[in-house]
Amino acid sequence: MFFAYNNGIAATAANITVENVDGRHLMTGLVDFQIVNGGQTTASILNARKKDRLSLGGVTVQMKLTEVSRDDAHDLIPKIAQFANTQNKVAVADFFANHPFHIKIEEISRRLQVPAKAGARVQSKWFYERSRGQFQNERLYLTKAKKEAFDIEYPTEQVINKTDLAKYDSTWREKPHWVSLGAQKNFTKFADQFSSKNPDLSESEFWNTISPNYGESYYQQIVAAAILWKRTETIVSTGRGEWYEGDYRPQIVAYSLSLLFHSLRRSGNEFDLAQVWTKQGIDGVLENCIRNLAIAVQNAILSPPQGMTNVGEWSKKEACWEKIRQISVSCAQQIEQWIVSKEDHKKAKADGKKLGKQDDGIALQKKVLDLTNSGYWAALFRWPQTAKLLLPEERDLVGKASTIQGFIKINVEKDWRKLLEIKQRCEEEGFRKG
Numbered sequence: 520m521f522f523a524y525n526n527g528i529a530a531t532a533a534n535i536t537v538e539n540v541d542g543r544h545l546m547t548g549l550v551d552f553q554i555v556n557g558g559q560t561t562a563s564i565l566n567a568r569k570k571d572r573l574s575l576g577g578v579t580v581q582m583k584l585t586e587v588s589r590d591d592a593h594d595l596i597p598k599i600a601q602f603a604n605t606q607n608k609v610a611v612a613d614f615f616a617n618h619p620f621h622i623k624i625e626e627i628s629r630r631l632q633v634p635a636k637a638g639a640r641v642q643s644k645w646f647y648e649r650s651r652g653q654f655q656n657e658r659l660y661l662t663k664a665k666k667e668a669f670d671i672e673y674p675t676e677q678v679i680n681k682t683d684l685a686k687y688d689s690t691w692r693e694k695p696h697w698v699s700l701g702a703q704k705n706f707t708k709f710a711d712q713f714s715s716k717n718p719d720l721s722e723s724e725f726w727n728t729i730s731p732n733y734g735e736s737y738y739q740q741i742v743a744a745a746i747l748w749k750r751t752e753t754i755v756s757t758g759r760g761e762w763y764e765g766d767y768r769p770q771i772v773a774y775s776l777s778l779l780f781h782s783l784r785r786s787g788n789e790f791d792l793a794q795v796w797t798k799q800g801i802d803g804v805l806e807n808c809i810r811n812l813a814i815a816v817q818n819a820i821l822s823p824p825q826g827m828t829n830v831g832e833w834s835k836k837e838a839c840w841e842k843i844r845q846i847s848v849s850c851a852q853q854i855e856q857w858i859v860s861k862e863d864h865k866k867a868k869a870d871g872k873k874l875g876k877q878d879d880g881i882a883l884q885k886k887v888l889d890l891t892n893s894g895y896w897a898a899l900f901r902w903p904q905t906a907k908l909l910l911p912e913e914r915d916l917v918g919k920a921s922t923i924q925g926f927i928k929i930n931v932e933k934d935w936r937k938l939l940e941i942k943q944r945c946e947e948e949g950f951r952k953g
Contacts, residue, residue, distance in 0.1 A: 523937065527581035528557030531596050534946050535586050546584075548951045553617070555599050557582075569660060577738050588947065598945040604832055614688040615710050616650045619726050619732060626668055628679075629740045632658060636795050645742050646673040679745055685709035686773070687744035691792075693781050693844075695773035699834040727936075733877025735837040736793075736867070743795035747776055747809075754810050760812050770834040782848035790863035805857055808850035819843045883935045889940070896920040899945060900953045908948055909943050913941055 536548030554561055560580060567573045587595050615621065617885055623689045628647035635642050648654050658669050679687075682702040689697045689705055697705045715725035724830070755763050755832070763771075783790050795801060819842060823833035833839050850860070857869075890896055899905065900917045919925035929935065 528554055528560055529583045529599060530554045531585045531587045536951055550946060584703045621649045624738060627735055631735060633799055639669050643674055643677060646674055646678045648678055654678050658783050659674055682706050684741055687748060690773050690776050691744050693777045695777040696835055696837050696840045698773040699770045724886050730879050731872045731875035734878050736871025739796040743792035746795050748772060751775060751809050754806055754815050767820055770819050771813050774816045778812055778843060778846060781844050783858060787861050788858045789861055791859045794857060808854050811850060815851055816843055817848050823922060834921045880932050887935045887938050891920055897953050899913060900952060902950055908945060
């Protein structure tokens with residue numbers, strides 16, 4: 520009853536080519552193919568082939584394939600996944616996994632090593648899990664030796680998933696009441712910052728304008744916030760039996776760290792997350808300060824206003840944050856080494872954005888160069904339809920990109936973006952590299 524009971528696979532592609540081959544209509548080309556529902560089915564088939572060494576010669580699985588333009592992809596693909604999936608609950612965060620933000624953060628996490636620790640022979644990395652289960656999947660079929668190397672490079676305690684990232688981001692931006700809403704609702708609010716509010720600015724255009732803000736310095740900030748969060752969790756948990764009453768730990772952690780950040784900003788300073796990244800940890804003085812904040816925060820959370828008895832609901836209210844951020848923080852002088860001036864912070868932020876813009880330009884240039892090396896632009900230049908689809912100057916640009924010598928002469932970012940826009944336009948009109 521597999522055919523009757525199984526949903527099969529739901530997939531999307533930006534372009535689909537169907538040709539008549541020996542009297543049969545066959546798909547001969549797919550662009551941006553992705554499975555949006557049917558992960559368990561696909562994993563079972565892969566497991567049967569790789570682990571159980573079974574033949575798949577007689578196996579067929581039904582598939583619904585939807586052609587979705589790139590302009591509609593961000594909106595339509597998550598909805599297809601949501602409405603097609605009836606077997607398991609799909610989290611809101613899973614629908615956002617293919618956004619350029621997550622792809623970029625994933626790429627940074629795979630190449631950026633943490634600062635060297637004394638006595639360590641190998642520098643590790645933090646693993647950003649863009650899609651659910653990605654960390655375990657990447658180590659699943661490795662040999663024992665490669666798995667050991669993977670575990671040294673990416674320790675299990677150095678994994679950040681999408682909802683974790685959103686939690687750290689909201690805490691840093693002083694939104695602990697968002698964090699208290701729960702992982703999925705907080706993620707929805709976090710994701711809103713990547714959505715264009717200008718009807719004249721497409722989602723991809725909007726992302727291009729804000730992308731430099733989310734480069735290496737942002738990633739280091741998120742990792743530092745993760746270190747702070749994990750350490751604060753431990754501080755709270757070890758207070759059980761002394762001052763911690765055993766409930767609402769996530770809320771206490773979020774509010775305590777947000778209060779720390781807010782109190783320093785109120786005095787014209789900033790907490791130095793860059794130093795946490797460099798040291799990959801914090802000292803006992805800062806831990807003691809956070810402990811005192813956590814005690815005060817717990818008292819405030821457990822004392823909702825008259826007429827409200829549900830502490831969990833109270834912590835979700837902005838009024839709760841308005842009350843807690845009035846708490847006086849007395850340990851600022853003791854943690855002076857963890858503080859930077861607002862001016863230094865602004866300069867570091869501007870430098871980070873500048874570096875992010877440079878990195879985006881390099882990534883864009885590499886993408887165009889890879890297409891030159893693969894012969895893509897040369898094939899496009901020879902395509903007869905370019906004469907009708909492209910302006911003369913656009914066709915000249917494609918001609919330049921067709922050779923390494925010509926590519927070297929293209930040194931303006933707007934021309935690299937124009938080439939990728941030409942690529943998309945021609946593919947939508949049927950171009951396929953042979």
